[in-house]
Amino acid sequence: MNDVTVVTGGTGVLGSAVVRRLLMDERPVRVLSRRPRPEGDRLPVEWAVGDLKSGEGLDAAVDGAAAIVHCATTGGRADARLTRTLVAAAGRTGRPHLVHVSVVGADRVPDSFHRAKLAAEEAVTGSGLPWSVLRTTRFHDRIARSARSRPWLPVVLTLAGDVPLQPVEPREVAERLAALAAGEPTGAVEEMGGPQIRTASELTRAALRAQGRHRPVVALRWPGRTSGRLRDGGLLTAEHADGRATLEDHLARGEPPGVVTMVEPAGGRTEHPSRS
Numbered sequence: 001m002n003d004v005t006v007v008t009g010g011t012g013v014l015g016s017a018v019v020r021r022l023l024m025d026e027r028p029v030r031v032l033s034r035r036p037r038p039e040g041d042r043l044p045v046e047w048a049v050g051d052l053k054s055g056e057g058l059d060a061a062v063d064g065a066a067a068i069v070h071c072a073t074t075g076g077r078a079d080a081r082l083t084r085t086l087v088a089a090a091g092r093t094g095r096p097h098l099v100h101v102s103v104v105g106a107d108r109v110p111d112s113f114h115r116a117k118l119a120a121e122e123a124v125t126g127s128g129l130p131w132s133v134l135r136t137t138r139f140h141d142r143i144a145r146s147a148r149s150r151p152w153l154p155v156v157l158t159l160a161g162d163v164p165l166q167p168v169e170p171r172e173v174a175e176r177l178a179a180l181a182a183g184e185p186t187g188a189v190e191e192m193g194g195p196q197i198r199t200a201s202e203l204t205r206a207a208l209r210a211q212g213r214h215r216p217v218v219a220l221r222w223p224g225r226t227s228g229r230l231r232d233g234g235l236l237t238a239e240h241a242d243g244r245a246t247l248e249d250h251l252a253r254g255e256p257p258g259v260v261t262m263v264e265p266a267g268g269r270t271e272h273p274s275r276s
Contacts, residue, residue, distance in 0.1 A: 161219020
């Protein structure tokens with residue numbers, strides 16, 4: 001029986017970290033991407049071209065997989081539709097273990113983003129296939145990217161600056177996902193959050209300091225009742241502060257997000273940059 005693990009979004013920030021972790025554990029990996037394999041890529045992985053929007057190529061991409069780690073995301077309402085398309089292909093080709101990453105607050109924050117994440121979870125849990133779902137807090141790299149955004153503005157804008165966040169290191173989430181993929185389906189697993197709880201404004205200022213930049217941080221108010229849920233800790237999982245790295249630790253590494261680095265048998269290094 002094929003024991004390959006398919007990773008959707010395998011060239012993105014989280015997906016590439018999952019690929020790296022699986023390779024370190026010497027597990028066969030198949031990367032699912034919308035694009036052909038980059039010329040010169042030497043990672044010891046299978047490569048499958050498939051489109052989660054149209055479904056084209058998905059059956060072949062997931063055929064024979066023992067597990068599928070679903071890291072691909074649009075960051076919006078389309079996530080549920082993409083997940084349903086993947087689940088349908090998985091069901092047609094076998095009974096793989098679906099390992100799905102979602103977000104803390106999916107079931108309690110009433111905005112379109114979190115509703116879409118919950119709908120994607122339901123596509124997995126209602127699939128009839130073996131599954132494990134891990135909810136995590138926001139990733140460090142998202143905080144860092146937000147601080148770098150709109151460089152032409154004299155200020156940095158952040159939504160709901162007083163909202164408490166608990167950012168987590170993507171590489172640590174990848175470790176958890178790889179372990180789930182290698183094990184038996186467990187259903188809804190314990191959530192995962194970072195080691196510190198700080199407001200969005202505090203985190204943005206910390207990212208700016210680490211980047212050597214000095215701009216005022218202006219907090220915008222989140223509209224409607226979502227604002228209250230967020231300020232009340234809707235994005236937190238304080239009892240599962242399992243992450244080890246802080247935002248400062250993440251920024252100090254200086255490694256571009258989405259880079260898979262592996263040590264080859266001969267001792268050389270291969271880097272696979274994110275293109276998602």
